[in-house]
Amino acid sequence: MKKSTSPMKSSNKACIFKWKAALLLIITFSVLQSCDEDIPSIKSLPILAPTKVDETAGNWKTVLSINASSISLPTAEAISSAAYQAELAELVSLSNNRTANQTSTANYWAAGAVVRWNEIARALVAKYNIAPVVGAPANPNKPFSNPPFAARAYALLSVAQYDALVTSWKFKYQINRPAPASTNASIKLLTPETTLPSFPSEHAVVAEASRKVLEFLFPAEKEYLQKLANENRDSRKWAGANTQSDLDAGTSLGSQVATLAINRAKTDRMSQAGSQTTFIDYFNIARIAESDRWISLELPYRPPMLPLYGKVKTWYDSLSAFAALPPAPPALTSVEFKNALQEVRKIADERTREQWRIADFWADGAGTYTPPGHWNLIAQELIIESKWSEVRSARGFSLMNRAVMDAGILCWYSKYQYYLPRPSQLDPAIKTATGIPNFPSYTSGHASFSGAAATLLAYLFPTQANRLLNQADEAAMSRLYGGIHYRFDNDRGKECGAKIGQLAVAWAQADGAN
Amino acid sequence: MQFKITIGFILMVVLSAQGQGMIDGFMRGRGNLTTALSYSTESYDTYYVKDSAVNNLNLGTITTKSVNLFAAFGATKYLDVVVGLPFVSANASQGYWSTQSALQDFSIYLKGRVYEKDFGALGKLSAIAAAGYIMPASNYVPDAPVAIGHRSKNLEGRLLVQYRLPFGLFVMTQGGYIQRGNITIDRGYEVSVPDAWDYVVRVGGSYKILYADAWLNIQRARSGTNIGAGVPFPTNAVSYQRAGFTLYSSVPPIKNIGVSAGMSFTLSGENIGKATRISIGIVYNVPVIKDKNN
Numbered sequence: 001m002k003k004s005t006s007p008m009k010s011s012n013k014a015c016i017f018k019w020k021a022a023l024l025l026i027i028t029f030s031v032l033q034s035c036d037e038d039i040p041s042i043k044s045l046p047i048l049a050p051t052k053v054d055e056t057a058g059n060w061k062t063v064l065s066i067n068a069s070s071i072s073l074p075t076a077e078a079i080s081s082a083a084y085q086a087e088l089a090e091l092v093s094l095s096n097n098r099t100a101n102q103t104s105t106a107n108y109w110a111a112g113a114v115v116r117w118n119e120i121a122r123a124l125v126a127k128y129n130i131a132p133v134v135g136a137p138a139n140p141n142k143p144f145s146n147p148p149f150a151a152r153a154y155a156l157l158s159v160a161q162y163d164a165l166v167t168s169w170k171f172k173y174q175i176n177r178p179a180p181a182s183t184n185a186s187i188k189l190l191t192p193e194t195t196l197p198s199f200p201s202e203h204a205v206v207a208e209a210s211r212k213v214l215e216f217l218f219p220a221e222k223e224y225l226q227k228l229a230n231e232n233r234d235s236r237k238w239a240g241a242n243t244q245s246d247l248d249a250g251t252s253l254g255s256q257v258a259t260l261a262i263n264r265a266k267t268d269r270m271s272q273a274g275s276q277t278t279f280i281d282y283f284n285i286a287r288i289a290e291s292d293r294w295i296s297l298e299l300p301y302r303p304p305m306l307p308l309y310g311k312v313k314t315w316y317d318s319l320s321a322f323a324a325l326p327p328a329p330p331a332l333t334s335v336e337f338k339n340a341l342q343e344v345r346k347i348a349d350e351r352t353r354e355q356w357r358i359a360d361f362w363a364d365g366a367g368t369y370t371p372p373g374h375w376n377l378i379a380q381e382l383i384i385e386s387k388w389s390e391v392r393s394a395r396g397f398s399l400m401n402r403a404v405m406d407a408g409i410l411c412w413y414s415k416y417q418y419y420l421p422r423p424s425q426l427d428p429a430i431k432t433a434t435g436i437p438n439f440p441s442y443t444s445g446h447a448s449f450s451g452a453a454a455t456l457l458a459y460l461f462p463t464q465a466n467r468l469l470n471q472a473d474e475a476a477m478s479r480l481y482g483g484i485h486y487r488f489d490n491d492r493g494k495e496c497g498a499k500i501g502q503l504a505v506a507w508a509q510a511d512g513a514n
Numbered sequence: 515m516q517f518k519i520t521i522g523f524i525l526m527v528v529l530s531a532q533g534q535g536m537i538d539g540f541m542r543g544r545g546n547l548t549t550a551l552s553y554s555t556e557s558y559d560t561y562y563v564k565d566s567a568v569n570n571l572n573l574g575t576i577t578t579k580s581v582n583l584f585a586a587f588g589a590t591k592y593l594d595v596v597v598g599l600p601f602v603s604a605n606a607s608q609g610y611w612s613t614q615s616a617l618q619d620f621s622i623y624l625k626g627r628v629y630e631k632d633f634g635a636l637g638k639l640s641a642i643a644a645a646g647y648i649m650p651a652s653n654y655v656p657d658a659p660v661a662i663g664h665r666s667k668n669l670e671g672r673l674l675v676q677y678r679l680p681f682g683l684f685v686m687t688q689g690g691y692i693q694r695g696n697i698t699i700d701r702g703y704e705v706s707v708p709d710a711w712d713y714v715v716r717v718g719g720s721y722k723i724l725y726a727d728a729w730l731n732i733q734r735a736r737s738g739t740n741i742g743a744g745v746p747f748p749t750n751a752v753s754y755q756r757a758g759f760t761l762y763s764s765v766p767p768i769k770n771i772g773v774s775a776g777m778s779f780t781l782s783g784e785n786i787g788k789a790t791r792i793s794i795g796i797v798y799n800v801p802v803i804k805d806k807n808n
Binding site: 038039130297298299300348351353356357360361363364366367368424428430431432433436483 | 571572608609610611612613653655657658696699700701702704705706742747
């Protein structure tokens with residue numbers, strides 16, 4: 001190797017130059033590597049500065065008919081008391097010595113407790129939205145957060161938040177303790193000044209109500225949720241917004257209301273929704289010719305999802321809700337049905353890239369926050385834009401999520417009542433742009449959820465009504481584009497959802513918040 | 515001289531057809547243009563979720579077929595330009611996922627010989643550096659269980675050392691880094707496609723009109739997620755060890771045309787199909803300018 005031959009010597013100069021090129025390449029490597037393409041896992045949101053404090057919200061109608069006199073809170077010490085003065089002194093010290101971490105945590109939660117806990121719930125739903133192995137025994141620590149489960153989770157969470165906040169508003173204006181910074185000017189406030197009384201802390205109310213409800217739904221997340229709730233409360237002291245006794249009272253109130261919400265959940269018949277034996281008789285599946293019945297298209301065969309979810313307790317009046325039950329679908333032998341099936345086939349055969357995009361955009365399948373989660377994201381953006389108070393934000397979510405769940409209940413009832421095959425079961429040449437959900441076709445869950453959510457949101461945000469209703473139309477159509485639903489599944493689902501949405505609108509018109 | 519050109523244009527077609535990057539250890543020579551057309555079929559019924567092998571009866575066997583167009587041009591004695599464009603179609607034998615077919619990624623590389631030392635009868639050592647840019651050639655779907663690619667824009671850097679022994683034998687080793695940009699998926703948000711390190715070792719040689727080689731390719735994702743419950747995703751950390759071989763023969767009496775065949779096997783991997791691949795190709799060498807100094 002040491003021997004150098006003459007041709008080499010003659011090109012020595014060129015060699016040196018080219019080594020520079022190599023060096024340049026190595027530098028390029030390191031630049032490539034250091035390129036920062038990180039996508040932040042925490043979304044930065046503006047600090048909530050509500051345009052209205054909603055001082056009369058204590059009189060708004062609660063969902064669980066909370067009786068404030070049955071809620072016990074610790075005594076609020078007088079402002080002049082030594083105990084409270086010591087709490088204020090603690091805030092002066094904490095808020096003037098915020099570390100960078102504390103500032104960033106305080107900023108995170110200052111976007112709004114309701115909004116942040118809604119985000120946390122969506123992330124948990126996505127984490128648990130994984131179908132269990134076929135035949136595996138149910139594991140209460142690993143719930144399958146499929147769309148019906150998720151609809152109920154979001155509803156329970158936002159009902160607990162809303163009822164707890166309404167109750168806290170009642171106490172806030174009864175006790176009337178001013179915000180700490182109004183009493184002590186040395187507190188370095190991170191959040192905007194407010195006239196909202198601070199006892200009990202609305203953040204602590206939401207933190208504890210949310211923690212308890214989410215722990216009920218996702219028991220294995222107990223420690224994670226406790227950590228978040230602690231952080232949420234601490235953030236309020238770092239922000240200079242609440243004293244320890246404000247937070248303790250909020251925690252107590254949130255806990256008591258969450259217990260009421262969880263008690264309702266324990267008796268809403270969800271625990272029987274997965275029964276794979278009784279639904280056959282309940283819906284008299286035997287009356288349908290075997291060739292016309294839905295079958296699972298999964299291998300191995302998977303029992304259908306939550307066949308008795310249609311019997312779960314509704315949030316809005318159940319008689320009014322069930323008046324919206326979809327009519328029977330066209331008979332499989334009818335021309336109408338054959339045309340509908342042919343339409344799915346045609347779209348599947350000629351699917352455009354844009355149709356695929358729409359199918360994918362609204363699919364919200366395995367591993368995601370589900371379609372109800374998608375509507376929570378849409379609602380969240382509108383709520384943030386509108387700068388609503390915490391209690392009004394919770395009201396919006398609660399109105400919507402109750403409607404979304406009820407629409408899901410009716411949709412599920414219809415799915416098992418009619419047990420209609422998916423398009424690909426009847427025509428295996430229909431290829432899809434999204435996974436085929438493992439339950440009957442009629443009506444579309446996406447269309448039902450979306451019809452309900454958009455109708456209610458269009459009422460709450462009238463300037464956005466057109467856009468919201470178009471979004472619901474697109475979400476419904478996405479299932480036809482995907483090749484997994486007939487057009488009538490979407491149309492009837494959306495109509496049913498819209499009727500449930502109207503029940504929510506009627507509730508909103510009478511809850512005292514307008 | 516004939517040896518150099520022959521091996522050069524063989525390698526280009528089989529390299530890309532087998533998905534191990536487009537850079538070989540031979541320069542085209544100034545003015546020489548090599549074009550190639552190849553066809554590959556790759557299939558798997560087993561894939562790795564992280565590193566455990568699983569089957570999915572709802573997908574069955576996934577088969578990917580591709581037609582690949584390549585060209586390499588010797589701009590100077592030291593600099594080649596290499597381009598490639600495949601059309602890819604992926605299909606699942608079971609279940610109902612739609613087949614995906616589209617132009618996949620256009621790639622362009624600048625490849626420069628940065629060092630060469632001739633040991634006379636003992637052989638010749640050379641080093642080559644290459645930089646590539648890869649961009650999607652269509653708006654294909656990157657996040658379905660049956661997908662044809664990641665649709666990311668990539669920057670790639672490679673450094674390659676080759677030692678050519680007498681009697682037409684050679685040993686080549688290369689290392690590269692692939693920086694993959696974020697993509698916006700149909701769901702409406704941006705996700706990060708993991709970067710990767712890539713290494714290739716190849717030994718081969720030629721005798722008269724025949725050529726053969728064997729290679730090992732290792733790719734290691736630098737970060738990323740694991741496949742979640744049967745849902746592959748562009749953020750997955752894809753790593754693998756593949757091995758393969760290549761055979762080539764020119765077609766006398768037309769010395770500028772050759773045919774190649776190759777196979778590759780996935781030995782192990784993470785978040786990728788355990789695929790076997792077969793490729794065939796036809797190579798045409800277009801001498802545009804004859805460089806007597808080459």
